[in-house]
Amino acid sequence: xxxxxxxxxxxxxxxxxxxxxxxxxxxxxxxxxxxxxxxxxxxxxxxxxxxxxxxxxxxxxxxxxxxxxxxxxxxxxxxxxxxxxxxxxxxxxxxxxxxxxxxxxxxxxxxxxxxxxxxxxxxxxxxxxxxxxxxxxxxxxxxxxxxxxxxxxxxxxxxxxxxxxxxxxxxxxxxxxxxxxxxxxxxxxxxxxxxxxxxxxxxxxxxxxxxxxxxxxxxxxxxxxxxxxxxxxxxxxxxxxxxxxxxxxxxxxxxxxxxxxxxxxxxxxxxxxxxxxxxxxxxxxxxxxxxxxxxxxxxxxxxxxxxxxxxxxxxxxxxxxxxxxxxxxxxxxxxxxxxxxxxxxxxxxxxxxxxxxxxxxxxxxxxxxxxxxxxxxxxxxxxxxxxxxxxxxxxxxxxxxxxxxxxxxxxxxxxxxxxxxxxxxxxxxxxxxxxxxxxxxxxxxxxxxxxxxxxxxxxxxxxxxxxxxxxxxxxxxxxxxxxxxxxxxxxxxxxxxxxxxxxxxxxxxxxxxxxxxxxxxxxxxxxxxxxxxxxxxxxxxxxxxxxxxxxxxxxxxxxxxxxxxxxxxxxxxxxxxxxxxxxxxxxxxxxxxxxxxxxxxxxxxxxxxxxxxxxxxxxxxxxxxxxxxxxxxxxxxxxxxxxxx
Numbered sequence: 001x002x003x004x005x006x007x008x009x010x011x012x013x014x015x016x017x018x019x020x021x022x023x024x025x026x027x028x029x030x031x032x033x034x035x036x037x038x039x040x041x042x043x044x045x046x047x048x049x050x051x052x053x054x055x056x057x058x059x060x061x062x063x064x065x066x067x068x069x070x071x072x073x074x075x076x077x078x079x080x081x082x083x084x085x086x087x088x089x090x091x092x093x094x095x096x097x098x099x100x101x102x103x104x105x106x107x108x109x110x111x112x113x114x115x116x117x118x119x120x121x122x123x124x125x126x127x128x129x130x131x132x133x134x135x136x137x138x139x140x141x142x143x144x145x146x147x148x149x150x151x152x153x154x155x156x157x158x159x160x161x162x163x164x165x166x167x168x169x170x171x172x173x174x175x176x177x178x179x180x181x182x183x184x185x186x187x188x189x190x191x192x193x194x195x196x197x198x199x200x201x202x203x204x205x206x207x208x209x210x211x212x213x214x215x216x217x218x219x220x221x222x223x224x225x226x227x228x229x230x231x232x233x234x235x236x237x238x239x240x241x242x243x244x245x246x247x248x249x250x251x252x253x254x255x256x257x258x259x260x261x262x263x264x265x266x267x268x269x270x271x272x273x274x275x276x277x278x279x280x281x282x283x284x285x286x287x288x289x290x291x292x293x294x295x296x297x298x299x300x301x302x303x304x305x306x307x308x309x310x311x312x313x314x315x316x317x318x319x320x321x322x323x324x325x326x327x328x329x330x331x332x333x334x335x336x337x338x339x340x341x342x343x344x345x346x347x348x349x350x351x352x353x354x355x356x357x358x359x360x361x362x363x364x365x366x367x368x369x370x371x372x373x374x375x376x377x378x379x380x381x382x383x384x385x386x387x388x389x390x391x392x393x394x395x396x397x398x399x400x401x402x403x404x405x406x407x408x409x410x411x412x413x414x415x416x417x418x419x420x421x422x423x424x425x426x427x428x429x430x431x432x433x434x435x436x437x438x439x440x441x442x443x444x445x446x447x448x449x450x451x452x453x454x455x456x457x458x459x460x461x462x463x464x465x466x467x468x469x470x471x472x473x474x475x476x477x478x479x480x481x482x483x484x485x486x487x488x489x490x491x492x493x494x495x496x497x498x499x500x501x502x503x504x505x506x507x508x509x510x511x512x513x514x515x516x517x518x519x520x521x522x523x524x525x526x527x528x529x530x531x532x533x534x535x536x537x538x539x540x541x542x543x544x545x546x547x548x549x550x551x552x553x554x555x556x557x558x559x560x561x562x563x564x565x566x567x568x569x570x571x572x573x574x575x576x577x578x579x580x581x582x583x584x585x586x587x588x589x590x591x592x593x594x595x596x597x598x599x600x601x602x603x604x605x606x607x608x609x610x611x612x613x614x615x616x617x618x619x620x621x622x623x624x625x626x627x628x629x630x631x632x633x634x635x636x637x638x639x640x641x642x643x644x645x
Contacts, residue, residue: 049189050163051145054256055573056110056135059121061266061555063572064108064135065257068607069159073104074181077146078154078170079199080109080134082124086152086196090130092170093154096178097132103182106159110135112143112199113281116268138268139281140201141256141288152196156181168192204282205289212241213299216290219283220244223261225307232309233367239304241297248295252288255279263453263578266570273569274583314493316359316458323361323493325349327473332488334369334479339623346378347473349494356464356503357445359495361456366488371478371624373450373490380470393431394424401428425515442506447473447494453578454544463636464503467494480624505640507541510534512598512631519550519618519627524605528629534594538635539587543569546630547600549576549610550618554600556631561593568596576610576624581632589638598631 055065069075078093079085090109097107109132115121116138125134137143146155147167156166156177165187166177173192180186210216220228220238228238238244244251254260261277279287290296314323327347334340364370394405405428409419425431445465448457479488497503512532519526534540545554555570569582606614612625620627 050161051157052162052253052256054142054145055258056137056142057266057268057572058108058133058135059111059118059125060133061118061269061567061570061572062133063258063553064133065573066157066159066162067257068603069106071104071605071607072106072159074165074178075106075108075157075159076154076174076178077108077110077135077148077157079143079148079151080111080121080124081114081151081197082111082120084114084151084197085109085124085128087128089152089154089170089196090128093132094130096170096175100178105178105182108133108135110137110143112137112148113140113202114199118269136268139284139288140203141284143199144201145256147191148199150194150196150198152194158187161187163187164189166190169194204285205293206285209293209296210286210290211299212244212290212295212297213301213303215286216244217241217303219279219286220304221307223277223279223283225304226309229307229309239307241302241304244304245295245297248291252291255284255287258573262575263580264573265582266572270567270569271588272585274585275580276582313363314361316361316456316493316495319458320359320495324496325494327492327494329475329477329488329490329492332477332479332490334366334486334488335481336483336485337481340479340481342622343477343479345475345477347475349467349471349473351467351469351471353469355467355499356497356501357447357459357467357494358464358497358503359456359458360446360448361458361493362448362450363491363493364450364455364488365490366486367452368482369479369486370450370488370490371452371480373478374476375447375449375492376474376476377444377447377467378472378474379444380468397428397431421515423516425513442508447492450490451546451579452576453580459503459507462503463505463507464497465506478622505636507634507636508538509541509632509634510596511633512596514629515620517618517620517627517629519602519604521615521617522605524603524607525552526602526604528600528602530598530629530631532596532598532631532633534590534596534635535592537592537638538590539638540568540584540590541587541634541636542581542583542632543596544579544581544632545571545574545598545600546579546628546632547574547576547602548624548627549612550602550604550608550627551576551629552601552603552608554598554631557597557599558590559595559597561591565597574600581634587636590635596631596633598629600629602627602629 053067055063057063066075076093076096078089093107111121111134116136118136121134121136125131146157146164148155152169153167154170154174155164156174157164158181165181166174167189168174168191173190177190204210204215225238226232227234228236230237230239236243236247238247258264261279264278265273265276267276267278310318312322327349329345329347332343362373394402397405405424408424412419443466445467446457448455510532512530514528514530517528543556547554551574553572553574556568558566558568604611604614604618608614618627
């Protein structure tokens, strides 16, 4: 079926956007409006004044979004090239940085696509004696938008208006432009020619205008149309050349700011991920350069018209067909306003015989209110006692520490106080949270939970878990209000192995969780770390960050028993609406005693548009307006027991 299976398999992510349908009259009106906007937009870009917003990742893996700097007065950028950086210009820039440190001016270097190796760039910085971060413009699109043509050509950019006010050498003229920007006297563009090494623009669309039919439509079909279609989860359809022309300014904006595709990782470092949703540099160049050229169309046949899509709400069905068992959660009424308590819903699966689980998936109904579902499998003999699980987890620690914790708990109880649970977890990050949350039966099957963007579990062939006859589920449902009364009717699908087929291997994993969160009011980049221990040799399959609205970024690093470290995954722009379990393209073997270190940052400032209230200190809490800091990992122990080699 044409268009029903993209080359790269996508997660069916969940957003809070609402679907809408557009008729022919709406399309014509939209086209007329956006054509006018496009004309002014492109002329401004080509005039070299209004550049627009953009985001780039630096050589250390931190994303810098210019809108995030709208509390600053100016951004100064100088090109950098390994072995060819203009050191005199760099020295002058360092002097300006010191002079303007307290005046709301931010200074960056930027590699204009001449080097994509972050380590090589970092080594070059050491050789020239600077610690300025280098924005990695791998696709050359920001450098091009800024109009930079030579390595000694610096720019002054206004992050409030997204306008360029200066392009030229580092010196008195640049400082004059800074002063004009600071005192608001003149925001016109001043351009002064330089004679440094020329920057060559390459890649898709550098020497010709991209073709809509041959270049642009395939990128949209492959990366965007799966969600941006009639009846899809995105707010508008990209189903024709007319639609793409109409939305072309937005396409440029979301590509330049890395907002779309969603859930992007830093794919120039760490391990390759199976469900990566980044555009390639060439794809970004194709789209942006096509928009900059006025979004022209060609050809008599529109490749985006008439694409067909699977008529199913289950992602897993693409591989396994429709579910063997559909669990219908009783309808849940959600009020228009208020803070809602968690709801615990028991579900009898109705199993009369043991079944081995291959996959499971949550199909959310009212995505605008469903915050998450935590699914707990209850075996026929009943759930394990949480207190017993906690005691067992403590006793599994080295005896000296276990004894100290027991003494601390007993002392608190003797004094009539609750045990210091938060303190215990903070000081003992190797406590097996996975065992606490999921029980201790290694054969027990698991059923998918839900968070925005993460809704299914699909094991590889030969891996699975057992749901015994009489097994039930306990669902912890968390809803947030949307200003409108709705009733949610979410379902869970389960796929079984054929009767009599027993998978040979089990998937396990771990959970890192910090209960001690204290984010100061207004903090723009509050960092935290947590450690999860891999106690046995294992193959690592996926990593997933979890924070709430103030979550900004998270990276995962493996620290091996010999003390060496390796970056596993970097999520430089965490988005609460797209909580993805990032699946390694190939399972990665880690030795026993490995620590997975999650390093994250929170933005509790006014620059965070999703921040409910930047004026208050934020602590750990279950509600979305509070915060969490967690890492979820799936791994498979190489020693599965039972006589495995």
